[in-house]
Amino acid sequence: MSGATGALTADPTWDLLEDDTIVILGRAREYLSGLTDLIEECERDRRFPAEIVRPLVDVGFIRGPIPISDGGLGLTHLQSASLMEEAGRAWASIRTTTNIMTLVAELLSHAGTPDQKKEFLTPLLSGDRLGWFAITEREAGSDAGAVATRAEPLPGGGYRLSGVKSYITNANHGDFGIVLATVDPNLGSRGITAFLVERSDGYRTIEHPHMPVRAVSSCDVELDRVVVGPDRVLGEVGRGLSLAMHGVNGGRLNVSAGCVGIAQACLDASRTHVTTRKQFGKQLAEFQLVQKMVVDIATRTAAARELYRSSARLLDSGIDARVACSMAKYFCAETAVAVATEAVQVHGAIGLTEGHPVERFFRDAREATIPEGTSQMQILQIGRALLGVSALR
Ligand SMILES: Cc1cc2nc3c(=O)[nH]c(=O)nc-3n(C[C@H](O)[C@H](O)[C@H](O)COP(=O)(O)OP(=O)(O)OC[C@H]3O[C@@H](n4cnc5c(N)ncnc54)[C@H](O)[C@@H]3O)c2cc1C
Structure with a gap:
């Protein structure tokens, strides 16, 4: 070492x-x-x-x-x-x-x-420009193929973008973003294309405060006839969804690993708390029921870590790791929620106090089961791969 x-x-x-x-x-x-x-x-x-x-x-x-x-x-x-x-x-x-x-x-x-x-x-x-990524709309969440933001082709080349993207992370702080929009609604998902849009192009952002990850913003991005040149198409016209899928495994893996980080932080805080706080004249750590809570946190965290690491190794070896990454996202996100809930219980009232780290872990863990494919979307994708039938639609 x-x-x-x-x-x-x-x-x-x-x-x-x-x-x-x-x-x-x-x-x-x-x-x-x-x-x-x-x-x-x-x-x-x-x-x-x-x-x-x-x-x-x-x-x-x-x-x-x-x-x-x-x-x-x-x-x-x-x-x-x-x-x-x-x-x-x-x-x-x-x-x-x-x-x-x-x-x-x-x-x-x-x-x-x-x-x-x-x-x-x-x-x-280099950290000089900040970027955001926008696929979600109010009516196109889990069903990303339902994107309705329009990219109307202009006669002299270029596109006019109109629509509203929702829940876009840090869009109000970013300098540019990748926007998925359709060049022809009649083409369904085959019309969806990725565009690079800069702040100076004239989009508007509206922040909506949310419960978790409070140092991150969640924004609507309003595109009101924003004109971009043909050089702003990222990848091929009509291939926006496949392009987004290119980053899907890495994104799910990153969320999985981040969840294990939250779980580990819950374990660290819980160990410290139970070995320093006394009730009934003893350390909390001396009570069997308290030990069980801490042991559950530790065991679940270790299992989740092994799952994301094995998925990462599969991805690194070039083997198709879609199911493994979905399993990791599903398991690690649900583990973070369960573990953070248990950590609050270990701490008692102080764990619910605003500003206490465990209160933050609890809020932040709750985020993880929703973006990058909800837990239900992961289950449906794993189920389709295991059973050969889709229960998605
Ligand atoms: C913190 C945060 C950051 C985000 N950042 C971004 C971002 O930067 N860019 C971006 O584009 N998006 C972002 N999103 C949006 C995110 O991708 C969507 O929230 C997600 O895809 C789910 O869509 P939805 O919220 O509309 O839920 P819905 O799709 O409406 O789902 C609601 C519930 O129904 C379930 N459900 C839906 N369809 C089915 C089905 N067929 N079978 C079974 N259950 C189903 C879901 O699992 C969920 O439980 C972010 C979201 C959050 C919370």
Whole structure:
């Protein structure tokens, strides 16, 4: 084991990881551990911490999984997901933010033209420009193929975009976004195309405060006849949904790992609480029922970690890992919810107090079963693969 990260390498959950992965994680943990005051302030004020995007990039977030030839670090899926576990453990808002920006970077790296990479990807990977991704609409949630935002082709080339996207992470803070819109509603999902849209193009954002991840915004993006040139099509016309699917496994894996981070944080807090608080003249840790709660948290967290890591290894080996990533997303997200609920119980009233870390873990865990495919969508996809019949429609 490398000694480069000092005492941080003593974490037993890192025991079977490669030395270079431990170095990357150690650097990220060291940076994230210095954010305690910022977390408190941003959670209280619902503030997006734009000032830390560049340092996050510096320790490997966002550019991690991008190939070196495109300005990234060329990390493996296991390494990138492990970074997301660190983010989830420290502050789920950071996991959500970096996950979306990583998706934007991956899609640009995969399908961008050299000019698009220069204009959008390079500044994203240096933390100079922030990006968002918009597929969801009020009437197109789990059913992403129902996207109705219109991209009307213009006679001289280019497109006029009209529609409203919903729940778009950090759109009010971003400089540009990827918008999925249809060039012809009669074509169904085969008309859906990805477009790059810049703030100066004239879209409007409206923030809707939400319960979890308070240092992340959730926005409507209103596109009212926004005109973009033909050079803003990302990938091929009509291939927007397949392009989005390109990032789906990595996105699910990242959420899974972030959930394990939340679960680990719940375990850390619970161990500290039960060994320091006394009732009936004894430490809480001495009561069998309390031990069971902490043991359940630890066991579920360990199982979830193994599942996301094995899915990451499958992805890294090039084997079709769609079902594995769906299983990881389903299991890890539901585990985070269960574990955070148990951690509140371990803490008693103080765990429900605003500003207490466990209250934040509980709110943030609740997010995980909804974006990147709800738990029900994961079940339906796993069921179709296992049983050969679709129960989706
Ligand atoms: C914190 C957060 C961040 C997000 N960020 C983004 C973003 O950056 N960009 C973006 O495009 N979107 C984003 N989303 C939106 C997210 O992708 C959608 O919320 C998600 O796809 C689910 O859609 P919905 O909320 O409309 O729920 P619905 O699709 O309306 O589902 C409601 C319920 O019905 C269930 N359901 C639906 N269809 C079926 C079915 N066929 N069978 C069984 N059950 C079904 C669902 O599982 C769910 O339980 C974000 C959401 C959240 C919460």
